[in-house]
Amino acid sequence: MRYLVLCTGNRCRSQMAHGIIRHINPGSEVCSAGVRPASEVHPLAVKVMAEIGIDISSHYPKSINEYLDQSWDYVITVCGGAKENCPAFIGNVKNRIHIGFDDPDAFSGTEEQVIEEFRRVRDEILKAMSELFQDERPALNSHNKIEHPQAHSAEHLLNATMVKMFGCPRSRNAHVERKKSKCDYILDSEPTAEEVAQIEAKVNEAISLNMDVTVEFMPREIAAGIVDLSKLPEEASETLRLVRIGDYDTCACIGNHVLNTREIGTFRIISHSFADGVWRVRWKVN
Numbered sequence: 001m002r003y004l005v006l007c008t009g010n011r012c013r014s015q016m017a018h019g020i021i022r023h024i025n026p027g028s029e030v031c032s033a034g035v036r037p038a039s040e041v042h043p044l045a046v047k048v049m050a051e052i053g054i055d056i057s058s059h060y061p062k063s064i065n066e067y068l069d070q071s072w073d074y075v076i077t078v079c080g081g082a083k084e085n086c087p088a089f090i091g092n093v094k095n096r097i098h099i100g101f102d103d104p105d106a107f108s109g110t111e112e113q114v115i116e117e118f119r120r121v122r123d124e125i126l127k128a129m130s131e132l133f134q135d136e137r138p139a140l141n142s143h144n145k146i147e148h149p150q151a152h153s154a155e156h157l158l159n160a161t162m163v164k165m166f167g168c169p170r171s172r173n174a175h176v177e178r179k180k181s182k183c184d185y186i187l188d189s190e191p192t193a194e195e196v197a198q199i200e201a202k203v204n205e206a207i208s209l210n211m212d213v214t215v216e217f218m219p220r221e222i223a224a225g226i227v228d229l230s231k232l233p234e235e236a237s238e239t240l241r242l243v244r245i246g247d248y249d250t251c252a253c254i255g256n257h258v259l260n261t262r263e264i265g266t267f268r269i270i271s272h273s274f275a276d277g278v279w280r281v282r283w284k285v286n
């Protein structure tokens with residue numbers, strides 16, 4: 001696959017999209033260019049991409065003219081407002097996609113506000129590109145298992161419910177799949193039938209609240225004050241992705257989730273067992 005990302009200056013948005021698409025699709029050829037290429041990639045674009053583990057520091061702005069005579073599977077224009085001149089690409093293209101993002105470089109504010117704007121646009125581009133090319137989801141680190149978003153979001157709700165009800169840690173050994181999932185919890189004693197029914201009811205109650213699932217990136221030391229990072233692998237990046245489900249759950253996670261709990265369906269506990277202080281629960285959503 002060959003991807004070409006275009007915007008005006010090839011300084012911020014198209015460079016971030018370029019890095020993200022290459023990350024999503026490591027085997028593909030990805031280029032980016034602008035109608036009026038700037039002299040350098042915006043340093044804050046390089047910085048906020050580094051925060052999510054994608055290095056674009058060796059990129060430099062290029063002119064669209066370099067690519068006019070080539071063939072592309074996708075040409076993606078990422079310019080935003082009506083004020084901007086979006087380049088019209090006339091080369092040989094199989095799929096044209098226009099998806100506009102605000103130019104973070106046009107934003108004015110304090111240094112901190114400007115960098116927040118770069119992060120916001122980066123996250124929008126990341127979300128849009130992963131949706132567009134979702135056969136190959138982004139792997140923000142080595143973990144790139146393709147997960148079933150409904151089951152994965154349900155797992156977060158189950159974890160939060162277990163923590164609230166029993167004060168136990170989140171599941172240590174979860175296998176989350178579309179058909180059937182299982183989670184292990186460290187408990188002092190086996191939950192009663194009544195408690196099991198209550199767990200199922202509470203998860204379904206949470207689902208029925210139609211809560212939005214939102215993603216936020218933040219430095220590890222700030223995240224440490226919000227969530228338990230003890231499960232996090234040593235090699236995890238300095239910037240973490242926090243997934244929030246309404247105000248029910250917050251967890252550092254790089255997996256795929258639904259956008260709203262209404263997409264999850266109904267949560268059912270299929271079976272459970274208790275041995276050596278570990279309660280294993282098998283469940284599904286549909």
Ligand SMILES: [Zn+2]
Pocket residue numbers: 152156251252253254255
């Ligand atoms: Zn997760």
